[in-house]
Amino acid sequence: MSSSIPNSAALSSEASRGSLGRLQLFLGYAAGVGKTYRMLEEAQRLKSQGEDIVVGYFEPHGRKDTIARTVGLEMIPTETIHYRGVALPEMDSSAILERRPAICVVDELAHTNVPGSGRQKRWEDVQVLLDAGINVMTTMNIQHLESLNDRVFHITGIRVRETVPDWLIKSASEIVMVDATTEALLNRLKRGVIYAPEKAQQALENFFKESTLVALRELALRQTAHELDVRGAVDAPEQAVDAFLRSRVPERGTRDKILIYVSADPSSAMLIRRGRRMADYLCAECFAVGVVPPVRDHGAVDRVDAVETHLNFARNLHVETRTLQGEDPAEMIVEFARRNQITQILLGRPKHRSWEVLMGTDLILRVVRKAKDVRVIIVAEHRRAPRPAGI
Amino acid sequence: MKVFLGYASGVGKSFQMLDEGRRRHERGEDVVVCALQPEYPKPIEAILANLETIPMLRIAESESIDVDAVVNRCPQVALIDGLAYENPPGTANAQRWQDVGQLLDAGISVVTTVNLQYLEKLQEEVERITGKRVSCAIPSGFLDNTADEIVVVDAPPGDTLWCEPTPGSAASVLAEAHKLSRLRELALLVAASVVDRQLESYLRSHGLDQSSGVQERIVVCVSPRSDATRMLESGRRNADRFQGEFYVVYVQERAISKREQDTLDKNLKYAGELGAQIKILSGFDNTEAILDFAKHVGITQIFVGHSTRHGLRTRIWGSLVDQLIRAAEGIDVVVYPQ
Numbered sequence: 001m002s003s004s005i006p007n008s009a010a011l012s013s014e015a016s017r018g019s020l021g022r023l024q025l026f027l028g029y030a031a032g033v034g035k036t037y038r039m040l041e042e043a044q045r046l047k048s049q050g051e052d053i054v055v056g057y058f059e060p061h062g063r064k065d066t067i068a069r070t071v072g073l074e075m076i077p078t079e080t081i082h083y084r085g086v087a088l089p090e091m092d093s094s095a096i097l098e099r100r101p102a103i104c105v106v107d108e109l110a111h112t113n114v115p116g117s118g119r120q121k122r123w124e125d126v127q128v129l130l131d132a133g134i135n136v137m138t139t140m141n142i143q144h145l146e147s148l149n150d151r152v153f154h155i156t157g158i159r160v161r162e163t164v165p166d167w168l169i170k171s172a173s174e175i176v177m178v179d180a181t182t183e184a185l186l187n188r189l190k191r192g193v194i195y196a197p198e199k200a201q202q203a204l205e206n207f208f209k210e211s212t213l214v215a216l217r218e219l220a221l222r223q224t225a226h227e228l229d230v231r232g233a234v235d236a237p238e239q240a241v242d243a244f245l246r247s248r249v250p251e252r253g254t255r256d257k258i259l260i261y262v263s264a265d266p267s268s269a270m271l272i273r274r275g276r277r278m279a280d281y282l283c284a285e286c287f288a289v290g291v292v293p294p295v296r297d298h299g300a301v302d303r304v305d306a307v308e309t310h311l312n313f314a315r316n317l318h319v320e321t322r323t324l325q326g327e328d329p330a331e332m333i334v335e336f337a338r339r340n341q342i343t344q345i346l347l348g349r350p351k352h353r354s355w356e357v358l359m360g361t362d363l364i365l366r367v368v369r370k371a372k373d374v375r376v377i378i379v380a381e382h383r384r385a386p387r388p389a390g391i
Numbered sequence: 392m393k394v395f396l397g398y399a400s401g402v403g404k405s406f407q408m409l410d411e412g413r414r415r416h417e418r419g420e421d422v423v424v425c426a427l428q429p430e431y432p433k434p435i436e437a438i439l440a441n442l443e444t445i446p447m448l449r450i451a452e453s454e455s456i457d458v459d460a461v462v463n464r465c466p467q468v469a470l471i472d473g474l475a476y477e478n479p480p481g482t483a484n485a486q487r488w489q490d491v492g493q494l495l496d497a498g499i500s501v502v503t504t505v506n507l508q509y510l511e512k513l514q515e516e517v518e519r520i521t522g523k524r525v526s527c528a529i530p531s532g533f534l535d536n537t538a539d540e541i542v543v544v545d546a547p548p549g550d551t552l553w554c555e556p557t558p559g560s561a562a563s564v565l566a567e568a569h570k571l572s573r574l575r576e577l578a579l580l581v582a583a584s585v586v587d588r589q590l591e592s593y594l595r596s597h598g599l600d601q602s603s604g605v606q607e608r609i610v611v612c613v614s615p616r617s618d619a620t621r622m623l624e625s626g627r628r629n630a631d632r633f634q635g636e637f638y639v640v641y642v643q644e645r646a647i648s649k650r651e652q653d654t655l656d657k658n659l660k661y662a663g664e665l666g667a668q669i670k671i672l673s674g675f676d677n678t679e680a681i682l683d684f685a686k687h688v689g690i691t692q693i694f695v696g697h698s699t700r701h702g703l704r705t706r707i708w709g710s711l712v713d714q715l716i717r718a719a720e721g722i723d724v725v726v727y728p729q
Contacts (some may be wrong), residue, residue, distance in 0.1 A: 024547075045434075065414070154721070155605075176581060177545040181393070184540070189416075211599065214590040218605040221583035222634060224545065228576040229634075232569060274723075281632045349716060364716060368697060368726050375625075376726040378716050 011146035021130040022173040025109070026139045029220040030207055031061075032194035033180040035139040036107055040069035043105050043137065047073060052102040056129070056136075057122070058089035059107045063193060067098055073105070081114045088114045093125045096134070103135040110144035110162040123164050139178075140164060142220040143207075146317060147277040150270045150381070155215045156207060166276060167318040169227070177224040182213040226281065256284035259342045261333055261367075262314065262321075263290070267348040272314045272377050275346045279319075284344075288314035288321045289336060291329040329365035337374050345371060349380040392491070392501045393540040394474070399571055399579040402546040404504040405431065405472050409438045410501060412470040416442060423466035426456050426487070428473060442470070452477040456490045458483070458723060461499070468500045475509035477527050488529050495537055498637055504544075505529065507578050520573045543582035545575065580634060591689075611667070611694040612711075613643065613658040614650035619696060622659060622727040625663075626694045627665045635691070639667040640684060642677045645700030678714040685722055696729040 028035040036059065047053050054074045060067050076096050078089035090113050096104055106129070111122040120127050126136050143152040146163040153159050169175070188194050189208055207213070260275035262268045272288055279286035290307040293300050311321040326332040337345055347364055369378050393411075397404040416422040424444040431439070445461055447454040455478040461469060484490050491501055508517045518524045555620040587606050593599075596706040611626040613619045623639065631636035636678040639662035641655065662669055674680030685693060697712050707728065715724050 151605075174547050176547060177543065179543045179545065179582065181540040182543055184542075211590065211593050212598070214586060214593060215605050218583050218586040218590060221543065221586060222605065225576045225579035225583065225634060228572055228579070232572045232576065282629070283632075345451050365713065368712065371728070373728050375728065378719075378724045378726070380716070380720050380722060380724070 019133055020134050021135045023126070023130060023168075023171060024135070024174045024176070025169065025172045026137070026176050026178050027142060027220055027224055028139065028180075029142050029216040030185060030211065030213055031203075032140070032185055032188050033178050035141075035178045036063075036209045037069060037333060038176070038178045039105060039107070039137050039139055040066065040073070043073060043103075044069060046103060046173075053102040054096070054099060054104055056093075056096045056104040056106045057108070058105065058314040059196070062196070064205070074101075076104075079117075081116050083114045083116055088118050090114055091125055093118065093128055096110045096129060096320075097132055100132075101134060103137060104129055106136055106138045109138040109140040110164050112162050121162075121164075123168055127168070138166045140169075142216055142223055145169065145223065147273045147280070148219065151219070152216070155219075156212050158206060165317055166280065170230070170280070172227075175224055175227045177220060179217070179221070182210060182217060185213060186210065225357045230280070230283075256282045256343045257341055258282075258284050258286045258344045258346060259333065259337055260286065260288045260314070260319070260346045261329070261339075261348070262288045262307060263329070264303040264310075265348060265350055268307075268349070269313055270381055271346055271348045271379055272310065272317065272319060276314075276317050276319055278344075278346070278377075286319050287340075287342075288319045289324060289333060290321070291324045291326055291332045293327060294325045310342055330363050330370060334367060334370040334374070337371060342374055344375045344377055346377050349378050392495060392503065392536045393542070394482055395502075395504045395539045395542050395544050396507065396578055396582060397544045398507050399503065399548065399576040400506065402544050402548075404506075404544045406435055406438075407542070407544050408472060408502055408504050409435055409442070409470060412442060412468065413438045415468060421467040423461070423464060423469055423587050424472075425461050425469045426454075426471040426473060426476075438657070445682075448482075450481055453479040454495075455479060455482045456487065456489050458493055461494060462497045466499060468502060469494055471501055471503040472500070474503045474505040475525075475527060475529055486527060486529075488533055490531065492537070493582055496611065507574055507581070510534065510581075513577065513581065515544070517574065520577070521570055530610060539583050541582055543578050545579065548572070548575070583634075606689075607633035607692065608638065608688060608690045609633070609635055609692045609694065610638040610640055610681075610685060610690045611662070612696070613641050613655070613662065613698065615647045615655035615658075616655060617729045619658045619729075622696055622729070623658070623662055623665055623667070625727070626692075627667070629692065636688075637667045638670060638688065638690070640670045640672055640681060642680045643671060643673045677711050678718060681711075681715065682718055690722055692725055693719060694725045694727055696727045 026033055026035045026039045035092050043053055043055070054076050055070060057078065058070060058075065076092060076099060079092035079095070080087050081090050089312060091106065106122065106126055109123050113120055113122060113125070114196050119128070121124065126138060129136050142148065143156070143160050144162055144164050145166060147166045149163060149377060186208065189200050189203060192200060194200065207216070258275055258279050260271055262272065273287055275288070278284070288311055292304045292307060307323070314321050322336070324332045324336060333345060334344070345367060347367060349364065364378055395408045412422045412424065422442060424439065424442050426447060445457055445464060448457045456471065471491060474488055474491060478484055478487060478490070484492070491503065494501055507513055508521070508525050509527070509529050510531070512531045514524055514528055514591045531634055548568060590605065607630070609626050609630045611619065611623055613623070630636070639659070641659065647655070659669060670684060672680040672684055681693065684690070693715060695712055695715060697710070712724070712726055
């Protein structure tokens, strides 16, 4: 058990970029808004300026206008992976590394590779290219951002499985919003530009409902604005830090530090995402803390494992983690918070708690009572019957 | 009318607008170009070569839309690059947006481009960023009534991404880049708020819950019993950081002492200074009143203070805090120490 909190600056991959490749992300809010089209336009423009640019992966989707934009660009052939008797194309990272272009175009960052590929996720492939000093242009839709997973679930009823961690997006040098009106998008879908008819019908029942699209569009616009805000705050020259940037109220005390209490309850994943997002918006440091019993009796094994799984998830999102040993989680959390100048404690609201409230053992009330000078935030999940994952 | 909104010239509004014209033309819509900039890069020239153009009228050194010719030709769609131009003296309308109004009245759809700084309601915000204000802004009323669709044209300023930054770039260059970045952010937020209103009215008209909304909306609950200064400030800060809306509510209580009234007045006064939208609620049950309000406007974070001065059991258990925690589904309850 450690009591000191190391400087979280080490987490910021921005700080350690150095001679690594730069990442440019074209962000959209649904299939068919024109991300790939915009990216290829940009690739063509860079090529005409003499840049050494190749296409590492391109998803044609049978879209005529988009395919036309690849004409004249060097394409790196995909690698064929055989899986359950089907031959599937995946990006050939080794071939790209060998070719060593200055800029590589990689469509669909959130894609999950076929089992048997070198890496599980395309974003991991992209990282390898960036590490090798190759600049990457890529595309993604807002619903694939990890920290928005619960929000997107609430809006769409769909649990998106292909997610990209926020830290990778934070490390992008540039994010460009590819916008289109929802009217235009629905028209495109109906004209069959985006998907083949059967798939279009399925899409209309899932992501392509008007209210869903409008909500996702707003999410994407706000996310892009936020990314600019964060970058602006970092690059701003002293004299240009104007009223627009600063909050209207003076910052009192030091920067916020957020503690996320991680338990065995499945809602911990949601809590971690929410905490990560909150930390990003408030420019705060963020810790995920689990409490396990000091003696590992037989009954506790499952719970300890579940806590560890959640802490692992937090680490994947670049949230620092701590495991504390003790009998009383409320006591441990507040004690940790006090020692580490935590300003906000994030707790989930378990599904059933009236019994604990009556017994006086309720965690939330005990933390609120003990944490005299720390804000306690209780995050309640929306209740919504999950629907099977769609497109 | 469809508007392509950009944050500066050179971000690609003209290209995106004209490219949309091209696609519509290829789908068989009757598209005509009615207003152009004097000069374009090659890719745009290529698009224009395949579109019908109605030449502009030339007076002295400047040009204006040939409104009569366009109305006579009566196309389905008129492409107008640059909505915020001033017409040369001697033209029937002083401003181009007035010409466009005439085309819309004649039943012609318009697809056009505009830069952020020409929108009347953003003048102040833009001036705060750039220190400059344009003279010929487009009135908000015109856009509110005519712009059915708005698309933000987002692009990084210049070609800075792929070239190594020059060491020791002049501070003025950095400051300029910073300004552009702020304008860019503003354009995105403007579009987001337009989209937010669209979402809100959609949810309302379909009888759907506002919690499917996207924008963060923060409410701070103030009481006559404690000084809410810090809670209000932190609510304001959260609202700023999340680019959200900021509300302050007070659920009316009967018979409060003079001292409590003073505290309440002070709290509400400060809330006003911080730019909160203040709502005075009434109801027998505090929790219910607050939650009704929260659901109605789509609140995402409720800030509430808890006092340690009273017996803890009664204060917390069965108190406002606990009732809120129990009932506030999908809303974060932020319990603030007081």
